[in-house]
Amino acid sequence: MKSYLELHPEVEQALQEGRPVVALESTIISHGMPYPENVQTAREVEAIIREQGAVPATIGIMNGKIKIGLSDEELEAFGSSKDVMKVSRRDLPYVVSQQKNGATTVAATMIGAQLAGISVFVTGGLGGVHREGEVTMDISADLTELAQTSVAVVCAGAKSILDIGRTLEYLETQGVPVIGYRTDDFPAFYTRKSGYGVDCRLDSPEETAALLKAKWDLGLAGGLVIANPVPEADALDEQEMEANIERALSEAKQLGIKGKDVTPFLLGKMKEITQGRSLVTNIALVKHNALVGAQIAKEYARLK
Template sequence: MAFEVAPEVQAALSENRPVVALESTIIAHGMPHPQNLETAQALEQIIRDHGAVPATIAVIGGDYKVGLSAAELFVLATEQDVMKLSVRDLPLAATQRRHGATTVAATMRLAARAGIRVFATGGIGGVHRGAETTFDISADLTELAETPVAVVSAGAKSILDIGRTLEMLETLSVPVIAYRSDAFPAFYSRESGFAAPVRLDTQLEIAHFLKARWELSPRGGVSIANPIHPADEIPAAQIEAQIKAALDEARKKGIAGKETTPFLLKRVNEATAGASLKANIALVKNNARLAAEIAVALSAQ
């Protein structure tokens, strides 16, 4: 096994130029082909267009990769047996020489090892609905408490218990910032029904916040919630019925653990006739844009 940073990414890091990490689960498990590959390529281009270097992260043939080639992106988008990797799964993929797509938590871990401080994703994981009996809580939250990476997302995924997710983030001392919003967003929706813990309105303010955060302590990340654009959103009241139906189906089929989120996203997309996939693509592009702008501001500090 090897830990490989792409030459372009390593050069940018060595020269203190802005770099933005991207996860790979969205490619292998979050979207159907060919939208997954098209989105992955578009995200990298958006980051370049806004002055930063993209670093999509994955495990390829057992090797940890920070920055992927076009051929490696294609493998993740088309292969059927790509593992879904949280942090605990990384050594297994390495020892078995497998391909693996990294979740938010695993992407954070590998990004931090490479020295990348800003990461764009769709939505963070969190406390699942019914966690009081299932104890299903994403490792994304504990990774945010440990790893010094700023995660730009559209908030917590709508399929989660967002109130409990925010409470858990508070318990773990993870700062939560909403960009230009008084409300905490819920992935497809601009408002979750919960207030944002902190509102900041400029990329420079966020960069100053991150600098102050890590000067105080090098440990722990920051969640930056970037609401989906109004023209692209699906209001919470409109999509909640489809989410509940997908959750009921998952319970009846005994789907749990790492298989839950891909199953729910697929079912919600089917129930909305593709509207949720369209919103997902729009929001992750919006997050990539903001992440690049924050990385540019942070590198200038």
């Protein structure tokens, strides 16, 4: 595995000592936000995790190596480069074998985290079943990864652009627990509520870490969704966002945008339509997830 993985010295030492480590994805840097806000956010998120007593490990692929933890210069490279591929499970063998650069999605970051021995991963929003997914069969690999890869994903629910009801049904079928962190309503990325419930509500890092330990101690492989709503002060209006999303989806359909190009296009349209407010919300929720994820990771490391 050493020929494929490259651990940052800080991350490697923390793992050897049993200290808490939090995985972070790189797609949010390369494909989820514009430059330079993406790099600034990545640095601030790592700082939040360190303030909570955990070690951040941003995961990405450089020259075919799956890097577990990036230097400041490497964060800058992911944020400013235009030739970084978006890498999910299916893309990993190609990008690694051909020694290319790639930003890892939720699915690929989970794989890298598990290979390195990291149990908690913080992201913005989860991928899922796209609207009209019953026709297009457009379902994110994030969902199947959660069914088989034993990493807890702290997120602000699923992205509002998705069919959240079908996404939750898919997760239920795959046996993936959906935990509401201090909420009974599954959040929808930009908004605190989706109108759908969660499997259970937990209100502390201690309770959440205990559930992670119980799941994996019982031999129940696979991940968990820890749905952490965007802070109320930063949330957008649900009805307004739904109208914006319908408008953006219609435009994507007219332009023939499909597959993995849909999400970056829609996020960009949301920023344009909301005059930048959606980007502010996106940054706020990622930071809040980092805070909560680091607290959970710290408690889970103590339990282990």
